[in-house]
Amino acid sequence: MGPIGENEFFFLMQGLKWTVLLAIVGFIGGGIFGILIALLRTSKKKLARTITAGYIGVFQGTPLLMQLFVVYYGVALLGIEVNAWIAVAIAFTLHASAFLGEIWRGSIEAVPKGQTEAANALGLHYVSRMKDVILPQALKISMPATIGFLVQLIKGTSLAAIVGFIELTRAGQIISNQTYRPLLVFGIVGAIYFIICWPLSHAGSGLEKRMAKAAR
């Protein structure tokens, strides 16, 4: 058995950096495409609704690990030389866009109908109605679920380890194999995830409770 010293800890921190980066890129990329998905999913055009419903259904009905594998090898087939980091980031962006799209569709539909009617009565066109009236209210409604998904996404980045990407969990695996102290290493790795995820979960459920109270 080897000791867990400064070097090992530094290696884990290097992994943590990639975990955080991957989660941020996935969340921002997924957020941008997610708004697009949510708008198409709630549009008047039936075709747009059907296609986005299918997109969401596929991502919610298959394992994230499979999505990673398919995108990882699929991008390579396109003949573009991309490194593992980009391929994995694309996979998480697509995954997040489907889940956030579905969450935000629900929040857009949860905004009272009178708001849309009032905006129409004021003569606002689609862009202004969405940007200034509906989306700000929908965003507020969606906050608990959005934060909940962020926690899911942070935990989900650990699956990049199975594709071979060295983030926190993969770094833990490597250290564990070197030092023969799996329980200590995975205990530390788990604790790091917990320190990141728990405050977010807590904030999300707190927000949910406050909003439920306000709605009563």
Add this chain to the structure above:
Amino acid sequence: MTYTFDFGAVLDRAPELLWGSLGTLGLALAGMLLALVIGILGVVARTSKSEITRTPVIVFVEVVRNTPFLVQIFFIYFALPLMGIRLNPTVTAIIALGINGGAYAIEIIRGGVESVSRGQIEAGFALGLHKTDVFRLIVLKPALRAIYPSLTSQFIMLTLTTSVCTSIAAYELTSAAQRIESDTFRSFEVYFTVTAIYLVISTLMMGLFALISRQYFNYPTR
């Protein structure tokens, strides 16, 4: 773009994919049952008056829900042998799935139990219903109906999570896919096919759950 797809190489291994799918269903089913047992026991402990039983359940739920399943399964995989328990990877995977799903089940079931109102139970007794009937008709059935949507979607998530069990070489669909990939080098074709199989499995489960819901919970509430 000179790549030619070859799904034939993958379809030649159809029996393996079928067995893998059955392995996935088995893992999912066993995991769900264990999750339900942990969920019910957890709620009993969580709603008790004693702090000694309540606190560990709260900690358990928070820890499991805020760490990745992959880290949990590695931890359990290495922890069991140190406790002198030697199990094959598939059984270890079921335990990990049950523990993970159990934590979510505790929160879902607790919500259902709390949704049953005191007044309804009293009304049941006032109507002269027997204690078991009050429990069956006024507590259990409405509570089941209340938790059914979240519990079943959690079960579907658990089924999709079984793919992670390939990391400890449990017997299921993703590990079958990885074996086929290393033999045929048709990575994209293999994972594309297997992703489609998962989609079929989860869609069938959703249909089945909806059917059950229409059979048993199809009555007006107010």
